[in-house]
Each structure stands twice: as C-alpha cells, then as structure tokens.
Amino acid sequence: MWGGRFAEGPAAVMREINASIPFDKRLWRQDIAGSKAHVAMLAAQGIVTTEDAASITEGLDRVAAEYAETGVPEDLALEDIHMATESRLAELIGPAAGRLHTARSRNDQVATDFRLWVRDSIDAVEAGLAALQTALVTRAGEHADSVMPGFTHLQVAQPVTLGHHLMAYYEMIARDRSRFADARARLNRCPLGAAALAGTGFPTDRFATAAALGFDGPTANSLDSVSDRDFALDYLMAATQCSLHLSRLAEEFIIWASQPYGFVALPDAYSTGSSIMPQKRNPDAAELVRGHAGRIAGAMTALIITMKGLPLAYSKDMQDDKPPVFEAHDLLALSIAAMTGMVETVRFRTDRMRAAAEAGYSTATDLADWLVRVADIPFREAHHITGAVVKRAEADGCTLSELSIETLRAIDPRIDERVFSALSVDASVASRRSHGGTAPDQVRARIAEARAALGIA
Numbered sequence: 001m002w003g004g005r006f007a008e009g010p011a012a013v014m015r016e017i018n019a020s021i022p023f024d025k026r027l028w029r030q031d032i033a034g035s036k037a038h039v040a041m042l043a044a045q046g047i048v049t050t051e052d053a054a055s056i057t058e059g060l061d062r063v064a065a066e067y068a069e070t071g072v073p074e075d076l077a078l079e080d081i082h083m084a085t086e087s088r089l090a091e092l093i094g095p096a097a098g099r100l101h102t103a104r105s106r107n108d109q110v111a112t113d114f115r116l117w118v119r120d121s122i123d124a125v126e127a128g129l130a131a132l133q134t135a136l137v138t139r140a141g142e143h144a145d146s147v148m149p150g151f152t153h154l155q156v157a158q159p160v161t162l163g164h165h166l167m168a169y170y171e172m173i174a175r176d177r178s179r180f181a182d183a184r185a186r187l188n189r190c191p192l193g194a195a196a197l198a199g200t201g202f203p204t205d206r207f208a209t210a211a212a213l214g215f216d217g218p219t220a221n222s223l224d225s226v227s228d229r230d231f232a233l234d235y236l237m238a239a240t241q242c243s244l245h246l247s248r249l250a251e252e253f254i255i256w257a258s259q260p261y262g263f264v265a266l267p268d269a270y271s272t273g274s275s276i277m278p279q280k281r282n283p284d285a286a287e288l289v290r291g292h293a294g295r296i297a298g299a300m301t302a303l304i305i306t307m308k309g310l311p312l313a314y315s316k317d318m319q320d321d322k323p324p325v326f327e328a329h330d331l332l333a334l335s336i337a338a339m340t341g342m343v344e345t346v347r348f349r350t351d352r353m354r355a356a357a358e359a360g361y362s363t364a365t366d367l368a369d370w371l372v373r374v375a376d377i378p379f380r381e382a383h384h385i386t387g388a389v390v391k392r393a394e395a396d397g398c399t400l401s402e403l404s405i406e407t408l409r410a411i412d413p414r415i416d417e418r419v420f421s422a423l424s425v426d427a428s429v430a431s432r433r434s435h436g437g438t439a440p441d442q443v444r445a446r447i448a449e450a451r452a453a454l455g456i457a
Helices: 012-018 021-044 050-070 081-099 106-142 162-187 206-212 222-227 230-257 284-307 316-345 350-359 364-373 379-396 405-411 417-422 425-431 440-454
Strands: 147-152 155-161
Touching: 021 050, 021 081, 021 106, 021 206, 021 316, 050 081, 081 106, 106 162, 106 222, 106 230, 106 316, 106 440, 147 162, 147 350, 147 425, 155 162, 155 350, 155 425, 162 230, 162 440, 230 284, 230 316, 284 316, 350 425, 364 379, 364 417, 364 425, 379 405, 405 417, 417 425
Parallel strands: none
Antiparallel strands: 147 155
C-alpha cells in the first residue's frame, strides 16, 4: 500500500500490532455500502467513468456475497477491512479497482463505516428496549393491584403495588431510549469526502454521498470529521446508563429469588443448578447481566482514556476505538434479551410480597398522616407518636392494625377507631393518588399511556 515510500516491509510484531482486521471485519457491510455510495458519486461528478463505476459496483457486490457466505478472511498484511475489500476487488475486476479510493482516505472511510455501524447498533438496541418495555408494561398491568413492600435502604418503607414497581423500570428504559435517540441524531452526519484531514481537490459532492447513506448531511469540518469519536462515546455512555438500569432490575430479581424473600420464582430457562448441591436454583442470567454492566462501563472508560489527549487529526490510537464499542454492543444486546425473557416469564409470588408488606410496619407513615389529617396534629409530633406506636407493636410482636384501640389511646388519647381505616396495606396504596403515585388507578392510567406510546393494544 505504501511501498513507494518504504524500502522494507514491517516487522512481524509491527504487522500484528498494526492490523485491525481481526475486529474491524465486523464493518464489512458498512464498508461495502460506503464504497458503493462513493463510487456512484465519483461517476456522477465525472471523476471516474461510468464503465469503471459499474465494474467497481458489480465487484463490490461480489465481494459482499463472498463475505456473507464465508466471512471476511483475516490477512494481517492487508491490515483492515478497507484494504481487504479493495484487494479482493482488484483480484475480481483488475486495475479499475484502484480508482475506488480516489478523493477519499481510510481516515474518512473508517469514520463513515463506524458511524454507520453505531447507527445500526442503536437501531437494534432501540428495538430490544421497546420489547423490554412491552414486557414490563404487560406484567405491570397484571399486577396493578398486587401489594408489595416498597424499600429504602433495603428496609421495608411503605406499601406499593408490584405494577408501580415494574413501571419504574419502564420509565428508566424510556430515558435510555431517549439517550440512544439523541446519540443517533448527533452522529447522523457523514464524514465521507473529508479525505485524510484537509478535504480533497476533486469536485466531489459530499451531500450526495451523505444522502445515499441515509445521513442528514455531511460533516462541516474535515479535521473534525476524521478525528471525532464523540458518537462512539455517546453510544457507550448511553449503553452504560442502560446497563446500570438492567443491572438494578437484575439485582432485584436476585434478591427476590432468594429464600428469605421468596418474592419470585425464576424460570428454569434463566436459572442454573449446582454441580454439588442438588437443591440449588441459581439466578445466573440475572447475575451475568449485573456483571455485564461493569464490563460495559469499563468499555466506556477505555475509550474515554484513549481519546482524552489526542491532537488533531487522526492518530493510530483511534484504531482501538472499535473493540470497546463492539464489546459493549454484544454485552448490552445479551443483557436486554435476558432481562426481557426474565420479565416475561418470571412468576411473582404476590402472597409473599403482601405478607412482607404487612409485617414490616409499612403503614406507619399512613398513621402519621392520619394524625395530621384527622386529629390536626403537627407532622413532627405525629411522627413522634407513630414512632411510639411502632415501638409498642414491636414489643407486642404484632402489626400496627392488630394493636387494640385501648393500647393506641394509651399512647395518645386523640387516636380513635377511625384510625384502623388507614392502617391496612390496601388502604395505604389506594390513598397514594398523587400524580405518579402507587394507587392502582394511577398505575393503570400510566400503563395506558405507556401502551399508547409503545403502540400496543
């Protein structure tokens, strides 16, 4: 490729460290698409003949067919997917293949290919997250009335509904989808035609190639075009945040599946056994999703550190931009699929959830609110009284609603029989009717909005 400048070939270690074909072969579809758009523009501008353009296009289709059937061969001497494709094209059509690289560089070529790949990846993630949201909304609809304990500090706090809890993850995933959509919108400018770094003297039409590849237009600065990897970092940051949400849901399934909780029974399809303990049912799929979040965050950190000190324009360090993105994509796709499957098939043990909510003094805040609302007691005093009531219930080994009215009035004479209407877990959740609250009618309203947003009946 550069034999005119160098008298000797690279050392074996140089050939190995310099080659990216083992990983950038994943870009072959995008590389073929970019090359076809580029040669069509060259022909339209009169830079190459229509005959050569037709031969190159036909040859590229033949190369693509070979890749699809047998994969991309890894020849380290050809370094990357761009040279592998051009070399094979030359074998197929002869010297005309050498005209394909007119008015472009591998710098703008790889920037274009990589943007196209990330764009395709975002579209795949979008579809996967929509399926996960559909699963969450469907299961939430089944359990809009199912009472469970809400937690803070992993301690029973207030009763909520399982539907409300699942819809919290719907909201998280909605924000993830918006982050990916924002990343896609920002990346959708085409670097092709920026050449090595300064543009080209040929009369190219960058708007034509951008349109042919589905971009909103060409990038505006040739230096920035070949050195920008913000789009990859945007993707990794969105992927990291998404993986954190998936990890939180996975962690809840792990906790809920443990015997002390017993809130869920995970299906066999997403569990494993033990090589020595026959009774075990391990939540390995959920644990792997939790683990993948760390690797995805590591991928984001790796690219941030790679890019942090690079001067304009292209530096070879940027060859290492793709492995972290590819790894994050693979792990995120697996995590989304695994969590979607678990949400769809998990069996919720709502009897255990209700029992935990009833046993954990979760309606204490309702008692304090009742004292404020009915007895006209300042909240801070009501909080103190409620604390004394909880202390007495603990001592007696009973729930708040099981305390006698005499016991309650001995703590504060302003309490009367009406208080019992506020102490059940059902009354508690039903009362939380503020916008975004856990009351079943509020949960159903939000589910209806979500179903409409997802386009499901």
